[in-house]
Amino acid sequence: MEKITTSESVKTIAIIGNPNVGKSSIFNQLTGLNQKIGNYPGVTVDKTIGSLKHGDQTYHLIDLPGTYSLYPKSEDEEVAHRVLNGLGERRPDAVLVILDAVNLERSLLLGTQVMDLGIPMAFLLNMKDLAEEKGLEIKVFELYKRLGVPLILTDARKKEGMGAIRELIFLDKFSSPDPVLDVGQFLPKDLLAAVVERYGLATPYQAFQLLLFSLKGNVLAEPDRLWLQRQAELYAVDLEKLQVAETVERYRIIRSILDESIVQEAKKPKGITLALDRIMLHPVFGYAVFLATMLLVFQAVFAWAEVPMDWIDGGFAAFSAWINALMPRGVFTDLLVEGVIPGIGGIVIFIPQIALLFGFLAFLEDTGYLSRVVFLMDRIMKPFGLHGKSVVPLISGMACAIPGIMAARNISSNKERLITILVTPWMSCSARLPVYIILIGLTVPSESFLGVNAQALALLVMYLLGISATLMGAFALKFVLKKGEKSYLICDLPIYRMPRWKAVGVTMFSKSKVFVLEAGKVIFSISIVLWVLASYGPSSRMEPLEEEREAALALVQDEEREAVEDAFAARKLENSYIGIMGKAIEPAIRPLGYDWKIGIALITSFAAREVFVATIATIYSIGADAEDELTIREKLAQETRPGTGEKVFNQATGFSLMVFYAFAMQCMSTLAVVYRETKSWKWPIFQALVMTSVAYFAALVTYQIFS
Structure with a gap:
């Protein structure tokens, strides 16, 4: 402190x-x-x-x-x-x-x-x-x-x-x-x-x-x-x-x-402020303007951040490749290339979203509009144990839970701020989108229902499921959390003004700085731990596997080496500490329709939900085509269970996985930010346990219904 x-x-x-x-x-x-x-x-x-x-x-x-x-x-x-x-x-x-x-x-x-x-x-x-x-x-x-x-x-x-x-x-x-x-x-x-x-x-x-x-x-x-x-x-x-x-x-x-x-x-006040408030605070048009504004902000944050995030991602990938080529092979090089550099990249890549979101919030606040939004939404949010100011973090959570949770700082009531922080990760963020797209493509036929594509309808259902979980979770926490204080909304309605761009810039800089220096330390540490678990395993397993790999490589032509390397990479992952963990949890996840390979994907995607796609691509030896979404879908569709010949990714398993990812806390970055915002590990641990429990039982019910 x-x-x-x-x-x-x-x-x-x-x-x-x-x-x-x-x-x-x-x-x-x-x-x-x-x-x-x-x-x-x-x-x-x-x-x-x-x-x-x-x-x-x-x-x-x-x-x-x-x-x-x-x-x-x-x-x-x-x-x-x-x-x-x-x-x-x-x-x-x-x-x-x-x-x-x-x-x-x-x-x-x-x-x-x-x-x-x-x-x-x-x-x-x-x-x-x-x-x-x-x-x-x-x-x-x-x-x-x-x-x-x-x-x-x-x-x-x-x-x-x-x-x-x-x-x-x-x-x-x-x-x-x-x-x-x-x-x-x-x-x-x-x-x-x-x-x-x-x-x-x-x-x-x-x-x-x-x-x-x-x-x-x-x-x-x-x-x-x-x-x-x-x-x-x-x-x-x-x-x-x-x-x-x-x-x-x-x-x-x-x-x-x-x-x-x-x-x-x-x-008596007159002029543009009163004229605009007749629309902004109207019981019908006010909500329409708000939804349009939030849609614009959400789309801008998502679209504008995509390019710099791609640059950051590509820059760190290129830097990692350069370090890998420059330094001699060894443990230290692997740590840098596969642990340290991706860990830092996992921190920096969120800066565009955080900076843009808080820039927009500062813009809306400086113009005087944000006060109207809070006043407008308080009546709707209150029955669920939320505050009028909760609406901005929740909508922001549809892009990324991290800036959404940070936006909850403006909520004055400690209880309602905590509830908002705890339920925001249930809003379907953009990281879930790759998971949904892959699984919907595998399990939902591309047909139309009443003129609406069934796959698009399935994606909409997943987003509505996240919104429903958020509101119901908030309603439950309203009675669970005993903070004692009563919540009152005292809200100024200032006149409308042009924003001060310097103040907006200062806000963007300071919020990004807080994230990098505080939450980044936790994210970086966990990234290295995950790398160690996925890269190493008991010597009694790894040494014979390495000898077998070298012997296999000596017997194949150069054009076949990549296939051999992919096969042994999958076996190495199976025998790593994280692979052993996947085998260990297989009995617990089998009722959900998952095998140990999917279990590994569940563990590794704790770093970030979208890692699920890359993990299953590696586990199922998809290799160089991992970035080709269609190829991943086609090859996953061919995977069968040993002994039964049943498809691994059938409708029951696919729906169960989507429900699991809709509810589970599969994002270490979010947990790090919750710790940063609450100054205690109690709440992120509580959040992870509750969300994972809800995800497990919801996925279990889903699998039993569709199997």
């Missing part, structure tokens, strides 16, 4: 504000690409830290998740409370609070709470031009006098005010304000003093917050939570009513401040 170092030459500054207030835009402009991703102590939410230098002084800027108050209901918002109160790490030296000029009353609820914490701070009044467009005339100097801390006007989109912010930081013009609210009117002073003394707090408001957070079991350590609750009982304090009373009083003070700072009421 990353830890921010603090010394005389390093200062930390937190940036906080409501969602969609321009906070991250200001952060990106101040730090550029000089950013790094870490994790907050005790939580799974990412923190983005940017560095800013001035002479010998270094400033660490922390981009806190957007929140509406310091009494959040989800884990990412809870981070603001942890950081500003120094729970788990040192408090920041100063705070920049971003205010939305269009929604000052709401922004100041959070802003005045930060003021009462006693941290040196400053306000950045963003989007003042939009307030004027809406008929709000803000008396900036009067607002500055009432708040009593530095106030800078900014326009994050036009980069206005950035110089003033840097000057504020470099000259340390932050100031510690007087408390806005006297919490002594809500709590006995003896109680506040006891909490302040026990925890060494700087202000009574920190004590006030700790008491309120004793109601949430996952914020404070259990001994502290119980001690605070006992103190509240001792003084007969109703903490839930206390929070409501404090919020009501705080809003009363805020309105008194704004009464003297705003001289004109807002006009």
Whole structure:
């Protein structure tokens, strides 16, 4: 876990504000690409830290998740409370609070709470031009006098005010304000003093917050939570009513401040935003626009990523061949050519999809459309235990589960985010497509039914099966996972704007960097393990096999050597450790209609589902024609079971395999990303066990029905 170092030459500054207030835009402009991703102590939410230098002084800027108050209901918002109160790490030296000029009353609820914490701070009044467009005339100097801390006007989109912010930081013009609210009117002073003394707090408001957070079991350590609750009982304090009373009083003070700072009421909104929302939020047309947009995004991610992914794949293949030709034969060369280089390639090849997906998400968010999608979909997703924001990861999962799971970070509810992560791999991703195409070609006749090709209909059924499993799995997890928190959708609907391309580029870069550095380490390690298992076996089996191979090669002509090599490669695989594993699991998979060779394909395709096709091509000695899809289908159609003469890939086995791959977790890259997102092996192991169990029993039922 990353830890921010603090010394005389390093200062930390937190940036906080409501969602969609321009906070991250200001952060990106101040730090550029000089950013790094870490994790907050005790939580799974990412923190983005940017560095800013001035002479010998270094400033660490922390981009806190957007929140509406310091009494959040989800884990990412809870981070603001942890950081500003120094729970788990040192408090920041100063705070920049971003205010939305269009929604000052709401922004100041959070802003005045930060003021009462006693941290040196400053306000950045963003989007003042939009307030004027809406008929709000803000008396900036009067607002500055009432708040009593530095106030800078900014326009994050036009980069206005950035110089003033840097000057504020470099000259340390932050100031510690007087408390806005006297919490002594809500709590006995003896109680506040006891909490302040026990925890060494700087202000009574920190004590006030700790008491309120004793109601949430996952914020404070259990001994502290119980001690605070006992103190509240001792003084007969109703903490839930206390929070409501404090919020009501705080809003009363805020309105008194704004009464003297705003001289004109807002006009009724008009223009392009309202006109577009009549379509985007329409109960019928809104969903049609959303589906069309997601189809466009999905198609673009799939199509545009194909070319760079092919380049990456071909580049690594060429590099592997070059290394193989350059270096002498041996174990180290084999490790590089068959393990290390493909392992790295298996990481890098996902970058185009991840970068494009997050680029599109940043584009849609920056235009203001993504907020409408979340609002629109929340009602449909809620009965299944999902969130409105779950729709983007789920649809993204139809291209690849990896970027889909990473897209779930935007879901504020920890429970709904976890459910989304766990069920997204059930969406039929593009890696399943080669498996479906091969097996459908083997088992489904190319006939038409009511004008629809039967094979196309079978492919559609497989995708619908994945969607059904996703929704049913989410519905079951809704009752299994006991996270305690209630989910509320609080969603801003900002005006429609042109996106900021630099911000989109920064998002694409940072998300790709996180994947390569974090999930890549796990993928790379497992790739090498799989290579070792497939390349080596017990010497008692491998040595006689090698002697037999050399003897066979000595007896054949050059044009026959390739066929001999293919035959012995298949036998070597059978006697490798992974081949032995295939033989070992054969009794368990025989009821599904699979033999040990298909078992090996199941094991090797754990690296990636599409490996199934290449594996069965190798096992059945298809050799150089492995890339020819039709040849694979023809030769697999000729395979028979020893003794019975029955086709190996008959309809029952083919349907069983398709169902198995529809439900099974056959992708180590996905498990690595789930580990990366949940910060625990518990969830990927749970996910793999449940999905594999469901896949096994569904495939068993399918085989029994069609056999």
